Amino acid sequence: AQSVTQLDSHVSVSEGTPVLLRCNYSSSYSPSLFWYVQHPNKGLQLLLKYTSAATLVKGINGFEAEFKKSETSFHLTKPSAHMSDAAEYFCVSNTGFQKLVFGTGTRLLVSP
Amino acid sequence: DTGVSQDPRHKITKRGQNVTFRCDPISEHNRLYWYRQTLGQGPEFLTYFQNEAQLEKSRLLSDRFSAERPKGSFSTLEIQRTEQGDSAMYLCASSKIPYSGSSYNEQFFGPGTRLTVL
Numbered sequence: 001a002q003s004v005t006q007l008d009s010h011v012s013v014s015e016g017t018p019v020l021l022r023c024n025y026s027s028s029y030s031p032s033l034f035w036y037v038q039h040p041n042k043g044l045q046l047l048l049k050y051t052s053a054a055t056l057v058k059g060i061n062g063f064e065a066e067f068k069k070s071e072t073s074f075h076l077t078k079p080s081a082h083m084s085d086a087a088e089y090f091c092v093s094n095t096g097f098q099k100l101v102f103g104t105g106t107r108l109l110v111s112p
Numbered sequence: 113d114t115g116v117s118q119d120p121r122h123k124i125t126k127r128g129q130n131v132t133f134r135c136d137p138i139s140e141h142n143r144l145y146w147y148r149q150t151l152g153q154g155p156e157f158l159t160y161f162q163n164e165a166q167l168e169k170s171r172l173l174s175d176r177f178s179a180e181r182p183k184g185s186f187s188t189l190e191i192q193r194t195e196q197g198d199s200a201m202y203l204c205a206s207s208k209i210p211y212s213g214s215s216y217n218e219q220f221f222g223p224g225t226r227l228t229v230l
Contacts, residue, residue: 098207105154
């Protein structure tokens with residue numbers, strides 16, 4: 001079965017410093033992987049998706065993620081954090097049958 | 113606003129009561145999904161529709177839960193005889209059917225309905 005593991009429940013950074021949110025996946029075949037962001041009182045929003053085209057995926061708001069098959073990882077990065085990035089981030093896989101499988105989430109805290 | 117909408121946004125009920133939630137998807141989207149998110153966890157898939165047909169149901173969807181999409185547009189999720197363990201955020205999402213050669217089309221999520229069972 002497909003699953004994703006988010007390695008950190010909370011990540012704290014200062015504004016202007018880099019962001020790294022870690023995600024490992026397990027799958028018996030090449031998965032489709034995504035990162036979603038959830039701001040309080042707002043719906044989940046797709047940040048970026050990997051669907052086996054390019055291993056480095058660029059998303060919205062300056063985020064990007066790199067698919068590394070050898071490490072079974074799909075970490076989310078951003079060079080410089082902004083206060084508005086504070087939110088819950090979910091690493092997600094797709095079973096191929098339209099059912100999304102979510103990780104447990106990483107709460108990103110950004111301090112001034 | 114042409115996004116996915118859900119109603120109500122919050123529902124407080126007493127154990128044993130029935131509740132019904134509504135989801136209005138993006139108008140041209142054929143697929144509609146329900147997920148449940150408990151505190152501190154990621155959303156978990158419950159069920160999905162393609163047009164009016166319910167194509168998959170999770171084992172999480174006990175017989176107290178029923179979902180419908182009668183005309184292939186809006187959907188309702190009903191929980192009968194609510195239990196405290198049903199307290200959660202119920203999320204709806206919609207998408208287009210993937211085109212040939214693709215296994216995925218982006219799911220757009222609504223803001224959710226937060227259910228509290230006392």
